[in-house]
Amino acid sequence: MFKLLRIHQYIKNLFIFAPLLFSFSFTLPAFISTSIAFVLFSLMASSIYIFNDYMDIDDDKKHPEKCSRPLASGAVSSQRALTLMGILSLTVLLGSFVYSRSLFYVLAGYFCLNLAYSVKLKHIAIVDIFIVSSGFVLRLFAGSAVTGTELSMWIIIITFLLALFLAAAKRRDDVLLAARGEKTRKNIDGYNLEFINAVMVFMAGVIVVSYILYTVSAEVITRLDSPHLYLSSFFVVLGVVRYMQITFVEEQSGNPSRIILQDRFLQCTVLLWLFSFMGIVLI
Numbered sequence: 001m002f003k004l005l006r007i008h009q010y011i012k013n014l015f016i017f018a019p020l021l022f023s024f025s026f027t028l029p030a031f032i033s034t035s036i037a038f039v040l041f042s043l044m045a046s047s048i049y050i051f052n053d054y055m056d057i058d059d060d061k062k063h064p065e066k067c068s069r070p071l072a073s074g075a076v077s078s079q080r081a082l083t084l085m086g087i088l089s090l091t092v093l094l095g096s097f098v099y100s101r102s103l104f105y106v107l108a109g110y111f112c113l114n115l116a117y118s119v120k121l122k123h124i125a126i127v128d129i130f131i132v133s134s135g136f137v138l139r140l141f142a143g144s145a146v147t148g149t150e151l152s153m154w155i156i157i158i159t160f161l162l163a164l165f166l167a168a169a170k171r172r173d174d175v176l177l178a179a180r181g182e183k184t185r186k187n188i189d190g191y192n193l194e195f196i197n198a199v200m201v202f203m204a205g206v207i208v209v210s211y212i213l214y215t216v217s218a219e220v221i222t223r224l225d226s227p228h229l230y231l232s233s234f235f236v237v238l239g240v241v242r243y244m245q246i247t248f249v250e251e252q253s254g255n256p257s258r259i260i261l262q263d264r265f266l267q268c269t270v271l272l273w274l275f276s277f278m279g280i281v282l283i
Helices: 007-023 028-055 057-061 078-099 101-119 127-147 153-179 193-216 218-224 229-248 256-262 264-282
Strands: none
Touching (some): 007 028, 007 127, 007 256, 028 101, 028 127, 078 101, 193 218, 218 229, 229 264, 256 264
16 A cells, blocks of 8 residues: 555656756745645655556556556455545645645646646647646646745756756657556557657757756846856756666666656756755855
């Protein structure tokens, strides 16, 4: 039952703290509010993971790794899983409605969007990765909703592009499995290796350019009172290139969350970016 929650995927929900980071609104009330939003969003995400696993039982049984998931392996019954999903989603929706009406709307939208994704939209090539990417943008809105922080167009654009890049990399892993005769997704016929590679290279370039434009924009320079933020872009380039190496050379892009949790190179790069970003603004 615990494995159904996919706790390791909660790392994605750290995007909820992004509005706090980029606005430099480091106050205790804002941090507590964002942390509450993080917990509620994580529990809602777990309910969606359960429903998605329920819908994918037959496909997951054919997957070399996903076949060990609780529902696909038969370790947990479908009835128990759906009961847990219902408890989690109702608790989160009621809790968020009481705590913050704005957060409730974001979570309700995320819930409905992902139900549609699990039932139908994930079977439509290209639409599936756009839905996944939209979920990351909703995480930003969740953080913004509880802190009252206004989101800039830059943070929304860069987050969406980065999520699209990671989603494409994940689909590449599915394409490789299909090439070996292990077709695990119904929409995989809408992708091939050449197309996914082109999308990833294109997205990688757009991400880097977007971040550089963000760092040199007059609005950001004025708001953060720093003309040297562009120096942090070196680590953005390094991180993107490393992820492309993992994808194209090591061919291990099937689980982005585990990659972030296990790859020391990427972890060091993210920390260096964070320290450089914070240092340039604060010093």
